Amino acid sequence: MRLGLLFLAAALASAETPKLPEPFQSVVDLSRAAPPEFGADALLRLVESGKVANADNRRDLVEQAFSLAVSATYPLRKRHLPGTTLDSRAGSLSQAYGMKLDALSLESRAVSDMVPIDPAQARKLIQEIPPPVFEPLSCDDALFYDVSDFYLALTAVVNSSFSAQERAKEEHVNFLLGYVGQVYSPSQLIPLAQTIRGAGVTNEQREVLWARFNALLPNLQSDDRSFSALLAEPPAGMDFIVAAVRQRSAGCKGDSAGSLANGVIQVNKSGSTPKVDAYWQSAEAQRMMDGGKKLRFGDGGRVLTEAERSTPEWQQRLTDYLSALAAWSPESEKSEADYYNEKCTVYIALVELIPPGPQRDKMLETFIDFISNSPLEQRSPVEWYNQANFMLERARASRDGEAAKVLEAFEGSGNPVLALETALDKTLGAKLPTWATGSR
Numbered sequence: 001m002r003l004g005l006l007f008l009a010a011a012l013a014s015a016e017t018p019k020l021p022e023p024f025q026s027v028v029d030l031s032r033a034a035p036p037e038f039g040a041d042a043l044l045r046l047v048e049s050g051k052v053a054n055a056d057n058r059r060d061l062v063e064q065a066f067s068l069a070v071s072a073t074y075p076l077r078k079r080h081l082p083g084t085t086l087d088s089r090a091g092s093l094s095q096a097y098g099m100k101l102d103a104l105s106l107e108s109r110a111v112s113d114m115v116p117i118d119p120a121q122a123r124k125l126i127q128e129i130p131p132p133v134f135e136p137l138s139c140d141d142a143l144f145y146d147v148s149d150f151y152l153a154l155t156a157v158v159n160s161s162f163s164a165q166e167r168a169k170e171e172h173v174n175f176l177l178g179y180v181g182q183v184y185s186p187s188q189l190i191p192l193a194q195t196i197r198g199a200g201v202t203n204e205q206r207e208v209l210w211a212r213f214n215a216l217l218p219n220l221q222s223d224d225r226s227f228s229a230l231l232a233e234p235p236a237g238m239d240f241i242v243a244a245v246r247q248r249s250a251g252c253k254g255d256s257a258g259s260l261a262n263g264v265i266q267v268n269k270s271g272s273t274p275k276v277d278a279y280w281q282s283a284e285a286q287r288m289m290d291g292g293k294k295l296r297f298g299d300g301g302r303v304l305t306e307a308e309r310s311t312p313e314w315q316q317r318l319t320d321y322l323s324a325l326a327a328w329s330p331e332s333e334k335s336e337a338d339y340y341n342e343k344c345t346v347y348i349a350l351v352e353l354i355p356p357g358p359q360r361d362k363m364l365e366t367f368i369d370f371i372s373n374s375p376l377e378q379r380s381p382v383e384w385y386n387q388a389n390f391m392l393e394r395a396r397a398s399r400d401g402e403a404a405k406v407l408e409a410f411e412g413s414g415n416p417v418l419a420l421e422t423a424l425d426k427t428l429g430a431k432l433p434t435w436a437t438g439s440r
Contacts, residue, residue, distance in 0.1 A: 020057055023427045028061075030423050033416040035381045037072035037101040040065040040110070042420055047113050049428045055117055062114045066125055069106035073381055076132055077102045078143040081274060082233055088278045089334075090142035092341045096383035100149065104132055108153040115153075119161035123175075126157050134185040137225035139252035142274035144187060144229035151191035154179060159200040173205045180212045186222050186230040189241050217244035225274070228252045277334065279342050284332035288346055291321045295353055306355050318354070337383065340376045344387035348394060351402075361405065367391065368409045368418075377417075385417055392421070 019025050024046055031039035043065040047058050080086070080094035100109070107129050114122035134145055154176070162172040176199060183192060196209045228251030234242045254273040280289045295317060298304050308314060325346060330339035347367040354360040371377075377384040388410070395402040407425055410418035 040068040066110035074102035
């Protein structure tokens with residue numbers, strides 16, 4: 001099925017499709033030059049903006065996005081365990097996954113966007129999504145699977161894509177029963193249960209669905225990390241699932257004292273799980289962290305004022321710090337990704353700290369040059385872009401015109417992902433994408 005969708009994606013890219021009015025067509029053109037997850041996101045953001053008036057155009061955009069999503073780098077979304085520090089490799093990955101640019105989240109989003117346009121087509125699309133493959137997790141893993149967006153899309157399809165005649169024949173119930181039979185991971189249990197609760201079915205039909213659901217619980221096989229993640233934060237009203245899961249597994253026995261349920265994880269405690277590799281552990285990274293704090297804080301932890309950050313003494317400290325920053329190399333860190341995320345954190349902090357003017361503009365240029373030349377863009381494009389997006393959102397929050405400078409730098413970078421984001425901002429405004437707001 002995946003191979004067929006890849007051929008379909010290639011066919012759609014080469015096919016002659018009706019052009020959209022400007023500026024939407026320019027965004028579509030730029031989306032084709034970006035990695036597939038960013039192209040799919042851009043097309044769906046056009047649809048979700050409500051600015052594309054023609055229904056056929058919206059349908060075409062959703063179908064193109066659905067086809068592009070197949071080739072996304074991440075197959076499934078993951079989240080960090082509650083209590084895990086975000087200032088770590090697992091935290092950076094969790095933030096990247098939170099953008100929902102994995103294949104399943106994008107496909108599910110396309111289905112949800114198709115429901116109000118063409119419910120029958122939405123049903124066809126969701127049936128083209130293959131069952132997710134859950135690679136076994138280790139108790140050392142600080143991330144677990146999150147497939148909740150798929151079940152939100154499934155709920156919308158069940159409730160909106162069946163005619164009165166089909167519902168009279170209980171085709172919607174049989175359709176949902178098929179998905180109840182496709183449970184392979186504890187991560188599916190809660191969202192599927194919520195779909196059953198939210199399905200537009202009769203009480204008798206819901207009892208049939210619950211009976212099938214309950215029958216699968218005793219035989220569910222999985223890894224201890226996935227069981228632990230479910231037990232850590234079960235939503236209200238799901239006690240029967242928790243009880244069934246506890247009969248299958250107690251989860252990871254090495255999870256730190258305080259338990260995940262209490263939101264406490266002892267980072268790097270000997271023998272404990274998960275294994276969380278915190279940032280700023282190397283001697284070089286620690287020096288950069290300490291030096292950055294001295295640029296931000298004065299005596300007694302007081303935050304320095306802008307006037308204090310404009311004195312010759314502070315400027316000299318900054319010059320020395322920038323020399324050390326330029327000399328910082330990836331060889332001192334555990335991985336290229338650690339180095340990239342730590343150094344981006346420093347750049348973003350410096351852009352905030354340096355008073356407005358040519359020096360801050362130069363720092364922004366240096367940041368753009370750094371991310372544009374990072375090898376992480378090829379290996380983990382969403383994690384790579386997460387830092388660029390963080391810079392943009394911090395600039396937007398500052399309300400001092402810095403967002404325009406960041407977007408100008410994006411546009412002039414020559415990078416297709418950054419250029420695409422700039423075009424979307426110009427076309428749709430600064431409204432956050434759905435993955436950032438959690439809304440549809």
